[in-house]
Structures are given as C-alpha cells and as structure tokens.
Amino acid sequence: MSKIEVKDLYLIFGSKHKQALQLVKKGVSKDKVLEKTKCTVAVKDANFSIEQGEIFVVMGLSGSGKSSLIRCFNRLNEPTSGSILLDGKDVVKMNDEQLRQLRRTEMSMVFQHFGLLPHRSVLANTAFGLEIQGVSEAESYEKAREMIKTVGLEGYEDMMTGELSGGMQQRVGLARALTTNPEILLMDEAFSALDPLIRTNMQDELIELQRKLKKTIVFITHDLDEALKLGDRIAILKDGMIVQIGTPEEILVKPADDYVRAFVENVDRSKIVTAFSLMFKNTGKLILEKDGPSLALRRMREMGVNRLPVVDRENVFLGFVRDSEVVELKKKDDRDLSKILISDVMPKVSPDTPAADLLPLFIDKQLPLPVVDDEGKLLGVAVHSSVIAEVTGRDREEIIEIKNSGGL
C-alpha cells in the first residue's frame, strides 16, 4: 500500500466554494468559475500516490497551486472535497484532536521563509515541536541538540535565529521538523529563498540525510533542476491540475504535453539523461557456449551492425566480437567465439550513468558501451552517436552524417 494516497482532491478558496465545486466538476473552466462565484480553484481533481521512503516532488510555476496542494496534507488548507489517505486513514475526515496528533507526530513541515520564532534561540526553536507535545524541557532540548548536530549547526544552539544566514536558518527549520521524528516531511519551496550555491549544498545534504533517515518527503519547488535532482518521482502541476507524474527521466524523455516540454527544454539534459534511456535494448546478442560464427554473421546482417555483444548463459556480459574476425574464424572452421572475444579494454557502465559521463568512455569509437546491471548482466548497449546527439542536442542522423564526412 502507498504511504499517501490522494484521491479526487479539490481545493477551492472562497465563500461559495460548494457552488464552485459543482461548476468545476461539470467541467466549467477556472476563469469562468472565478467570474461566477468569485472562488479560486487552487487544486483540481488531484489523484496520485506517494510511496514510503521516496522524495516526491510537486513542481509548477507560481500560482499553479503547488503550495496550496501541500497544505492540504496537514490541512493548513481545508480540502473542499476528496480524500487524502495516510496509511489508509483519511486526513480530510479527522477531527481536531486527531489532526493535532497527526501534525505533532506524523507530519512536519519546512517553510519557504523558514517560519522560525525570532524571539527564541536556535535550540528553543528546534525543540518547539516537542514542547508543543508537552515533552519536558530537558528531554526536548536533548533531542533538539542531537538534531542540530545532524543538520550541521553544532555550536550555534544559543544564537538567536535572526543572527543566522538564510541557509543556516533553513537548517534550523529542517532540524525543527525532524526533531519530532515524523514519518512524513512536507517541504514547501524549502530552498527557494536561498542563494544558488547554498541551495545546491542544501539539496546535496537533504539527499544525504534522506539516505540515512528514509522519510517520506513531499517537496514543492518551481525549479526543474531541483526537482530532477531531488525527486524520485515528480508531479507537474499546471493551473491546479496534475499534467504528468513520473520519474525525472520519464518527464525529460517523454513530456506529456507542450507545457511540460516547455519546462524541460531549458534543462541540461546531458546531466539527467542516463545510459539507460540512451541504450539500445534489442541489440541482438550471442551466447558464448551456444552460438558459433555462422549464427553471429547472420545476426549481424539482420541487425545491420558490424559487432555484437557476447554473454554467457546467465546473460552476464563478456565482450564483443567484430565481423572481420568472425569471418576469419569461420574460414578456419573454428566454432569457439572466445578466441576472438574483445573483453579486456571494455569499460562497462551502469544504467544510471549520466550521458555527459559516458562520452569520455568511448576509447574505441568502433565499439559501443555495454550497459550492465549490478550483477554484470547485459541490459543494452549505448552507441557513440546517440550519446553525442544527447549531449550536444543534435539529431542522431545529423551526427552520423558529420561522422561519415570525417568531421567529428
């Protein structure tokens, strides 16, 4: 079961939200609803689920309803209709006491402008969540100290938050959110107010922290690069509607519509597109113990290539054979492909290697790169021209043409 399941969620602001909901469900547009009822449709028919332990990024431009959406999870915004199931319990139906317990123990939030208490020290801010629960000062301060250490603010415990830089303040925000040991972390544009360098640092540290803590994180951002970096999965929001949900790669490679495509176009794809999405899966391969030179030649002709990968019976990659050598072997009437196997200089790559990192690995332009999994099993091969095409943004046909004319 998913950790969080959002079903048919609508959020409409305004006093006539019930009437507006009827209209929206009938398919009346957002602008028309605003005109008729003076209600703003912030989230429209959201359906998705979030898995335990993943970083789920909700991305959209400002005004797309992403902050409104995340505030439905802990009901800082009251959803107009629909349900949010957390471990099967509907958050929307909770009474005040249940909601308070949920906020205290299961879900914490990190805010864009930190939301810290300026009259309190770093330590007292961090301990706030536990203090609210009625935990004794000694205990809550002890836990807070631990968490301050975790986010790298040791030594700053007694400073007032106003004396800290933005990045450090957000560390306090993060520490405060983690001190209650929640299962779910809601991060609302948590790094957007920080300058780019600090931001990159914080992203790296969040990823590092997540590796240790394994929380379920819902992260809101308007920055695609941030989304791609942090997200295990990304939901793209437009005008309160989710237009696409997928892994960073799916979003990049197969944008659902022009809106997403427009987003994706400005991204440095070479850092995001990986060997997995570049490789050819149906390469045709030879099994060392079984297949001989005749079959190899026939398959090369079928595929229109001059080399083929060779694997063992377990599909573990062994090396390549080239057509010229196979022909030689056949002339000698030898069936053993291992004699002509090129296996020594071959770098193997894992499927999540970024395209940019693949490029230097093409020592011998004649041979493609084998893409293998952790156990060395062959997944596919990445060829030179498509990697260059990906990195340079040129068409693959174009690259081959340049190559053939000796230009590259």
Next chain:
Amino acid sequence: MKKLDLGTYIEDAIDFITDHAGPALDGVALVIEGIVDGLQNALLSSPQWLVMLVMAIIAYYVQSGGLKAAMSKKGFKKAIGLAVFTVIGLFLLSWMDYWEETMQTLALVLASAFLALVIGIPVGIWAARNSKADQVIRPVLDFMQTMPAFVYLIPAILFFSVGNVPGVVATVVFSLPPAVRLTSLGIRGVPEEVVEAAQSFGSTKRQLLFKVQIPLAMPTILAGVNQVIMLALSMVVIASMVGAAGLGERVYSGILQAKVGLGFEAGLGIVILAIILDRVTQALGGLGRK
C-alpha cells in the same frame, strides 16, 4: 416633524441602568476605590526618599534594558540620565509641596492604565482572532476616541457620583482604545508563515497565542501600554472636574481662580510625571530582548 430628542433617550437609558444595575455599579466602584486607595496609601505612607529611590531604580533598570545591561557600562550610560531626572524631578515637586498631589495623580494613572490594559488587551486579542468581533469593536473604538473626553464625565458622575471613582472610569474609557488597537495590530502583524509553522506542529489555539502570537506582538502591545498611560495621564487632569484628586485638581482650581502661578506649578508636575512614565514605558519594549 418633531425634533429628534436623542438626548432624552440617552438619559432614559442611563436612568434605567442606575435603577437596575445599582449593585453591579456599587461593586465596580468598590473595586476601583480599593485599587486607587491601596496605591495612594502605599505611595503616601512610604517615606518620600524611598518612593524616589524605587522609581529611580525602576527607571534605571527598564531604560538600560534588563539586569545584565544594567550592570554594564553601556547600560549605565544609557540609563543614568533618566534615573537622575526622576530623582531631581520628584524632589522638585516635593520641594514645591506638591508631593501628595503628585502621588495621588500617579495612583490614579496607574490604576486607570491597569484597568484599561486588563480590559483592552484581551479585547484586542479577541478582535485579532475573530474578524466578526473586530467589525463590531472597531466602530466602538472610533466612537470612544472621537467623543470629546468631557462627555464621559457626565454618565460617570451619574453612575458613581463624584470623587476618584468616576474619574478613573472616565479615564479607563478614554485610554482604552490604543490598548485594543495596538494589541490587535500586533497579533495580526505576526507573519502568517510563523503562525502556520506553529499550527503545522500541532499547536492548540492557546499554545499558538501564548508561545507565538503574544511574544511576537509584544513590541506593539507595549507601544499600546505607553499610549494608554499617556492618555490616562492627560485624562486624569480632566477628571479632576468630577472631583478626582491630585495635580489636576490644582490645575482646575488655578483655572477657576485665574491663578496663573498655581496652574503652572501643577502643570509642571504633570509634565515631569509624564516624562518619567513615557520614558519608562517606551523602554519596556527593550526588556528581555538581546
């Protein structure tokens, strides 16, 4: 068309209240009298030098910004002036033989301001958290502030006859609005995100109020306290027309007897008191802040 005789209706209403709410009014009078008399007795029965010393210490402590600062050189430089002024000013009044009147006025101001704050701050909190209440309270405050201050004296006499009690009641009514307004303003001015953050950790309304909203609104609330005290001081003088004791009484008799000297002496006393009270309450905001 017959003339609209609003005045008669108001008189009827006041008669109705005096007739039917007599015991309640007596109770209110008793409480106010108790507070004022207690304060006056405390101030007048103590030796003058002690009162001066205590007031100078309070002024020094508050102005320097807390215990730690009071001990430091910086705090000393900042606060010693006010402490010296307090002693000299009070000594001057004592020398002119206005000690009793000054203490009576001080007692009236403190009692009125105390009551105004006790009523005003909770109402301000209410107005900040409930916009319907705010919609009702706002015009009432406007009314209270624009109505000429003398007008309050008339019903105050009818309800509480003459003396300190109607004086305090009129003063409370007159000085109440800034307490409500500035408290409400302060609480509404707490950044939305900080409030949301507190809510997101599961604060109850009470925790939100006492741990977040009031501490963050404190500078504004204290500005309200300052305003209340200054308004109370100005009203206490006017309240002498209904028989409230103190410096105002002297100013009033100066006016009636056309004695410039008498009016000026008493007026100077009010100015000295005003400066001390203003500086001390203004500095309150700096207390407890780093």
